[in-house]
Amino acid sequence: MTFTERLNRFFEALPIVGAGVGSGALGERLLGCLPAFAHRTLARYNRWLVIRPEGRRARVELVMGLETRPLGEMDLTHRMAVPDIAGVGQQERPPGIELRLPREAVLRRTVSFPSQVRANLPQVIRYELDRLSPFESKDVLFDFVALSGPKTAERLRLDLALCRRDLVEDWITQLEALGTPVDRLTWDGAWSRANLLPPERRPKRRHGRLTLGSASAIVSILLAMAMLVTPLWQKHRIARQLDAEVTRLRSQAIAVDELRQELERVRQGSTAVIQRKLEQPSILAMLRELTDRIPEDTWVQNLEFSADQVDIRGESGQATALIAILEQSPGIDGVSFGSPVTQIASTGKERFNISFRYTRGGAE
Numbered sequence: 001m002t003f004t005e006r007l008n009r010f011f012e013a014l015p016i017v018g019a020g021v022g023s024g025a026l027g028e029r030l031l032g033c034l035p036a037f038a039h040r041t042l043a044r045y046n047r048w049l050v051i052r053p054e055g056r057r058a059r060v061e062l063v064m065g066l067e068t069r070p071l072g073e074m075d076l077t078h079r080m081a082v083p084d085i086a087g088v089g090q091q092e093r094p095p096g097i098e099l100r101l102p103r104e105a106v107l108r109r110t111v112s113f114p115s116q117v118r119a120n121l122p123q124v125i126r127y128e129l130d131r132l133s134p135f136e137s138k139d140v141l142f143d144f145v146a147l148s149g150p151k152t153a154e155r156l157r158l159d160l161a162l163c164r165r166d167l168v169e170d171w172i173t174q175l176e177a178l179g180t181p182v183d184r185l186t187w188d189g190a191w192s193r194a195n196l197l198p199p200e201r202r203p204k205r206r207h208g209r210l211t212l213g214s215a216s217a218i219v220s221i222l223l224a225m226a227m228l229v230t231p232l233w234q235k236h237r238i239a240r241q242l243d244a245e246v247t248r249l250r251s252q253a254i255a256v257d258e259l260r261q262e263l264e265r266v267r268q269g270s271t272a273v274i275q276r277k278l279e280q281p282s283i284l285a286m287l288r289e290l291t292d293r294i295p296e297d298t299w300v301q302n303l304e305f306s307a308d309q310v311d312i313r314g315e316s317g318q319a320t321a322l323i324a325i326l327e328q329s330p331g332i333d334g335v336s337f338g339s340p341v342t343q344i345a346s347t348g349k350e351r352f353n354i355s356f357r358y359t360r361g362g363a364e
Helices: 003-012 023-032 036-043 082-086 115-132 169-177 212-229 231-269 271-279 283-293 321-327
Strands: 047-054 057-064 067-075 096-101 107-114 140-146 155-164 184-187 299-306 309-316 332-337 350-358
Touching: 047 067, 047 169, 096 169, 107 115, 115 140, 115 155, 155 184, 212 231, 231 271, 283 299, 321 332, 321 350
Parallel strands: 047 096, 096 184
Antiparallel strands: 047 057, 057 067, 107 155, 140 155, 299 309, 309 350, 332 350
């Protein structure tokens, strides 16, 4: 790939203003324009030790720039210093520490608040956690990010993520005891700069550490300089490659025509499969129907969908009223309890198991 092609791919991937693309994604695009030797140089100053806990054991990976290298496993009784685990000498700069949870260990939901609380969002969210989740604020760690929207909107829409404190507290304490406190607590699929760790527990790192953000700024300056000096050189090189390119494209045109014919045969053969899929009930439509009809005091903990048969389990303030609510939907019939309703002594709610058939709509 030529340098011009690298630049073109970078500028095509630049985020649109207001699109909500994180700076981490932009940093990776910037670094992707550099050759391999530059990646290796920056990787020496941008290393993270990623610890993936699984109960009392954890998998350990060393992330260097855009490369990831597995190191093995550790447990809560492991007393080896983190630099030794990462294979980093005492004279080298130690890596940052990231505790990364599996996606299913983090509860995410979209919430909204009046725009007047913008300046005190962390305190407001901590106060409202009892209402926004099934946990108390002292039992969870959380982070949030504002979703895109007009600045003059009356309400703020946030993406809220939280995890149970007891899942990570032992790991955080253990790493602090080893002299390598956790810099950030994230999860698989987290947004850019997500960190569930409270600000007061985040260690203060030296300002001289070269992060991906500062490296991206350096790269952007180098790219701007390159844009000024490379056009003439690129034009001369492209002119010499045109003849060879024409020959290559001619052979590709023949291959494309053969591929088009093959795709047409595949398309004709898949018509029956697509038609059958269209005749199936829409899972998204069913989820939207349940979301609109189920009361706010109801939690669905498990949903099973097979053909047109649906089975849901959860907790509700009035489980018996759910039968009448679901029967009002034109796409739902045969609503019944799969097991007796039981009372939850600690919360006063009722645990239910409801089965029904869903036949409305086709696949989307």
